[in-house]
Amino acid sequence: MKVGIIGAGLGGLLSGAYLSEKGFDVEIFEKLPFAGGRFTSINYRGYEVSTGALHMIPHGRRGPLGKLLREIGCRVEIVDSKPEGEIFWDGEREPLSRKCFPWKDYAKFNMELILTKLKLRSKNLENFGEKLDRKTYFFMKSFLGWSFSIFPEHMNFKKVVPVYHNLAKYRGPGIPVGGCRAVTDGLVEVIQSNDGCVFLRKEVKALKPGKNPELVFNGDSRKFDIILSDIGHRLTGKLIGEDAVNHPPESRGVKYTISLDEPFVGHTGVLFVLGKSIAGMNEVTNADENLGRKHMLQIHQPLREGSREEILQGLREIKEILKGCSYEIIAVQSYRGDWPVNRIMAGMDIGNRTKYDNIYVVGDGAKGDDIEVDGVAIGVKRVVEEIV
Amino acid sequence: MERLIVKDSCVGCAFCMLSCRFDAIEVVGKAEIDHEKCTLCRRCLLYCPISALVIE
Numbered sequence: 001m002k003v004g005i006i007g008a009g010l011g012g013l014l015s016g017a018y019l020s021e022k023g024f025d026v027e028i029f030e031k032l033p034f035a036g037g038r039f040t041s042i043n044y045r046g047y048e049v050s051t052g053a054l055h056m057i058p059h060g061r062r063g064p065l066g067k068l069l070r071e072i073g074c075r076v077e078i079v080d081s082k083p084e085g086e087i088f089w090d091g092e093r094e095p096l097s098r099k100c101f102p103w104k105d106y107a108k109f110n111m112e113l114i115l116t117k118l119k120l121r122s123k124n125l126e127n128f129g130e131k132l133d134r135k136t137y138f139f140m141k142s143f144l145g146w147s148f149s150i151f152p153e154h155m156n157f158k159k160v161v162p163v164y165h166n167l168a169k170y171r172g173p174g175i176p177v178g179g180c181r182a183v184t185d186g187l188v189e190v191i192q193s194n195d196g197c198v199f200l201r202k203e204v205k206a207l208k209p210g211k212n213p214e215l216v217f218n219g220d221s222r223k224f225d226i227i228l229s230d231i232g233h234r235l236t237g238k239l240i241g242e243d244a245v246n247h248p249p250e251s252r253g254v255k256y257t258i259s260l261d262e263p264f265v266g267h268t269g270v271l272f273v274l275g276k277s278i279a280g281m282n283e284v285t286n287a288d289e290n291l292g293r294k295h296m297l298q299i300h301q302p303l304r305e306g307s308r309e310e311i312l313q314g315l316r317e318i319k320e321i322l323k324g325c326s327y328e329i330i331a332v333q334s335y336r337g338d339w340p341v342n343r344i345m346a347g348m349d350i351g352n353r354t355k356y357d358n359i360y361v362v363g364d365g366a367k368g369d370d371i372e373v374d375g376v377a378i379g380v381k382r383v384v385e386e387i388v
Numbered sequence: 389m390e391r392l393i394v395k396d397s398c399v400g401c402a403f404c405m406l407s408c409r410f411d412a413i414e415v416v417g418k419a420e421i422d423h424e425k426c427t428l429c430r431r432c433l434l435y436c437p438i439s440a441l442v443i444e
């Protein structure tokens with residue numbers, strides 16, 4: 001069976017590696033001069049500046065991605081974050097624990113969980129948050145901003161339920177040694193060791209559905225039995241020549257990469273920043289010092305519009321928070337439209353299938369119900385198990 | 389004379405800046421080219437994920 005994959009992002013590479021292990025004939029076509037898409041890094045001035053992700057796997061080595069990588073035989077060491085999180089509120093830092101928030105808010109959360117599970121209602125998180133203590137509300141907002149690059153009004157309580165259960169089951173984040181590039185480079189190795197191919201600088205210009213769907217490039221074309229597309233439903237439709245009606249919105253955000261003479265976060269977990277536009281930060285050089293010449297701080301901020309004004313606000317906040325530290329901003333990277341944080345906002349996914357039974361969408365344009373790349377892994381698993 | 393142009397579709401991901409060997413690009417929300425430094429080597433064109441750079 002010949003499988004053609006559009007895009008060598010994490011979704012395309014995971015699917016390709018899995019299927020090549022099962023004996024499928026895999027060919028991946030990537031437009032850019034490198035593999036990995038938004039889950040790799042480019043060395044810039046001595047820092048592994050990531051192309052997207054904050055070098056973090058939401059559930060560390062125990063989660064869906066960690067499991068899938070082991071199943072595929074992709075050897076990546078993942079350092080579980082310790083502590084998992086800390087909060088920065090009102091100028092003070094405190095470890096993230098149950099003690100951070102009033103017990104009444106836990107009661108409200110559990111009540112809402114029950115009502116939602118009984119399908120009696122599913123509140124918008126902004127409405128749910130109005131009843132909470134300010135600190136609890138701001139933590140929820142920072143958590144959503146950091147984990148999904150969305151604002152509370154973008155999500156319904158119903159969609160929190162699986163994430164809440166997965167957090168309880170798999171716990172918090174981890175950092176791959178070598179950064180996200182170690183994961184995607186490892187997958188390329190698996191594919192090549194199974195005689196699969198990853199072609200770089202080979203953009204797919206059109207996709208012709210049929211019994212043997214065909215990929216068209218500049219000057220040539222190839223036929224396959226199955227096509228997997230790692231570029232989301234909208235862009236896949238565009239390659240076929242169809243308009244994606246009612247496509248859910250993407251999530252937008254900006255990431256700041258900063259070099260520091262002395263550590264600021266000081267551990268391998270997330271420092272959630274409460275009550276600001278920026279949502280949180282991490283310092284992955286505490287897990288792997290080779291990721292930067294000095295300490296590397298990464299800060300994430302969800303964006304509503306993606307405007308310059310929102311980014312300037314984030315920069316002002318960073319200046320205030322890092323007052324007195326010796327630091328330099330290495331890169332400011334914003335994401336929206338066809339190059340977003342997520343091609344479909346968390347909680348709005350429309351599945352991996354297309355109207356053609358031999359064409360599937362994988363990647364963050366067709367996630368399962370979990371955070372970011374762990375959601376990507378769940379979506380990929382669904383597709384490859386159906387094909388095998 | 390030929391020049392490197394940033395289209396309005398630029399999202400500000402800075403891949404072009406990360407790829408340029410002549411330090412000719414700065415990005416805050418959108419790429420800005422320092423035409424004094426740019427040698428028109430075309431490397432950044434390959435790195436832009438949404439093809440927002442052109443030489444005209």
Ligand SMILES: Cc1cc2nc3c(=O)[nH]c(=O)nc-3n(C[C@H](O)[C@H](O)[C@H](O)COP(=O)(O)OP(=O)(O)OC[C@H]3O[C@@H](n4cnc5c(N)ncnc54)[C@H](O)[C@@H]3O)c2cc1C
Nearest residue numbers: 007009010011031037038052053054204341363364372373
């Ligand atoms: C700022 C930011 C921070 C993030 N932080 C985290 C994090 O800390 N943890 C986490 O889990 N997730 C994080 N994410 C999300 C994560 O990066 C993405 O979910 C994941 O990388 C998506 O992978 P993908 O394979 O779906 O898409 P992509 O990586 O976008 O892969 C698609 C590939 O297809 C290629 N392509 C496009 N069109 C064509 C064509 N016509 N022909 C050939 N190739 C084509 C593209 O060049 C690209 O390489 C973050 C994202 C951003 C932007």
Ligand code: SF4
Nearest residue numbers: 408426427429430432
């Ligand atoms: S054309 Fe070359 S020198 Fe000019 S900005 Fe692009 S990468 Fe830099």
Ligand code: SF4
Nearest residue numbers: 398399401402404436
């Ligand atoms: S790589 Fe393209 S989209 Fe990204 S900042 Fe440069 S010009 Fe803009």
